Amino acid sequence: MKAKRNWRIIYQSLAIILITYALIVGMSVGIPDKPLWGQTGRNVFYHVPMWFAMLVLMFMSVYYSIRLLRELDPDRERTGDPIRLDIQAKEAARVGILFNILGLITGILWSRVTWNAATISGWSFGSWWNWDPIQVSALISLLIYLAYFLLRSSFAEPEQRARVAAVYNVFAAATLIPLFFIVPRMLEGLHPTSSDSDNVGGNFIGTLDSTGRMVFYPAILGFIFLGIWLFSQRNRIEQLRWQLDNLLADKEYGQRDEQDSPPLSQTTN
């Protein structure tokens, strides 16, 4: 318990320190000068970490879903309340969606400026939305996780909901992983990691000098810790709510029991 508390203090203070550092130094440090970009390159310190944080949370969500399915396996003995794991998977996905939306917004604002003047294979980009492969992947993952929450809301019985949602979560992850890590590298796009290297983004992170990197990596860590922090807070609230619901239901059941017949403990004594 004590080690857990120490770890909590460490990562939470690291989240505060690293994000403050990234905000202050990221705005003041010198960044590589690219034509037409102006100072927008600084967004790399905030836009990219959103996706790292999102991926970490999505992996956490899938991890809890897999553990939940192992828990529900009838050949194995149950070690605890499966709903606990379901709540963890749900809340990790919820915070993941938050970072997904934040990543989309920071990306849209950035691309409005930098992809605006670019012309790639006859297309000129001046719109808010550019159908870049990574942008599309991000949108699809958002749709998948919104569908996950719709699926959850269609079941009233907690254990059935937990089981079905976990199955969908694992299945969706199998589609999302190639979508995020393989497909964008195969297609031409505007992001730095796509298959054509002479796009507008170029290898921007590669051109960052050591001071730029000293902001970039801490910013990634900081936002990942912030995501875990938000997750743990949401998780604690939801766990308490679940326990409270159970207690209230028990109490109500007990009261009804008393009215109908004397409690079991009195009759047996």
Place this chain on the structure above:
Amino acid sequence: MWHEITTLLYKELLLEWKQKYAFNGLLLYVLSMVVVIALAMAGSLNPLSWNILYWIIILFVAINAVAKSFMSEKIGHLRYLYALASPSSIMIAKLIYNWILLFLISGLTLFFHAFLGGIDIAKPAVMLALILLGSGSLSANLTLVTAISAQAENRTTLLAVLSFPLVIPILLMLIRISRSAIEGLASTNNDRLWMLMGMTVVLAVLSTILFPFVWRE
């Protein structure tokens, strides 16, 4: 296990052969869609848009065809099946059955759509092979989602919402690859082809592993 799968598959095919209602219904569905597209797009249908429309038809047909596999069966019937066979073999049989059904329908759609749309396919054999692969991946992708949404109250909405985002990547890859088969260009899509096969195998295996959890009550 193997015997179980073949028996279940035989049961599905026999049921389909005796009733013929799913297959014929889907065929009419496809035919009316193809006619509407051919009439609406008369004169302006080029191979590029023809190809995109073809795969969109296949998407809707696939969702309708696969939806039948768990939703049309009664709960009692499914429970009986569940008591007789292991859930993994039920899933494998459903996957193969959906694959066959989708392949037949997609092949006939290709014929109707090419005939009525007036498009010559440069490499029909490649296109057929691609349809075989594509119906396999659609089956692998949709069958488990149907089983999931069959348990909920709002089945049809849920099926569309759950399956569309999962199907989009597969559909986009199929559209890209089939373009070169229709226009007769040398294919430069080997990466996508491997990717599609890999995803199909992964999704089919995952469906088989995950299905027992969906049907546990």
